[in-house]
Amino acid sequence: VSTGARAALLPLRVTWAVERQGAKLALTETMDQAGRVFSEFDLGAAGKIRTWIDAGRVWRQLPGGAPMELQGPERGEQIDGSLIGTMSDWQREYREIVVIARETFEGRGVLRVRMVTPDGFASTKLVDLETGTVVADYALAMVPGAGAQPVEKRHADFREMAGVLLPQARTTAFAAAPGAKMQATVTKLEPRAAVDATVFRVPGK
DSSP, X not given: OOHHHHHTTOSEEEEEEEEETTEEEEEEEEEOXXXXXXEEEEOGGGOEEEEEEETTEEEEXXXXXXXXXXXXXXXXXXXXXXXXXXXXXXXXXXXEEXXXXXXXXXXXXXXXXXXXXXXXXXXXXXXXXXXXXXXXXXXXXXXXXXXXXXXXXXXXXXXXXXXXXXXXXXXXXXXXXXEEEEEEEEEEEETTOOXXXXXXXXXXX
């Protein structure tokens, strides 16, 4: 799928229903034509985690705190796991893209591709040979109190929108807690959404 076809969906807002260990959470991700991303992870009574991505810079605001700019692997992790990984031109976002192998995953032919962001965050993606979609990601996630932990994301239930296949379900599993998988399902997909540009502005910046 061409980057032009993906760009035709922008601004794109995706709302996810997230469940982990019985807790029901919500995540909203928004991306505009300039490639800016704003996400809000609603943790219920614990508050909200907000993330802004703009021209390669990333800020994160934890509940009760001020926005802090991320650097190094934490920055790369946020970019790699955002809508940028789905909607943007990989050659622009990653300094290294290497096809490692051709293999089979869940009955389909895939390419195992290693990707590295400009600040050194590495991930491995399994790309469906037929559709070009990413069906799985493997990387390290920065877990508070535990440091970098291996994480696996599986993407499923792809549906076409204006010629672009987008995943409607995602399962995230952390090596440190294999039984505590996080399930996410799209509840609302809004292409060419009416978005207030102020949401992409980092407070106080």
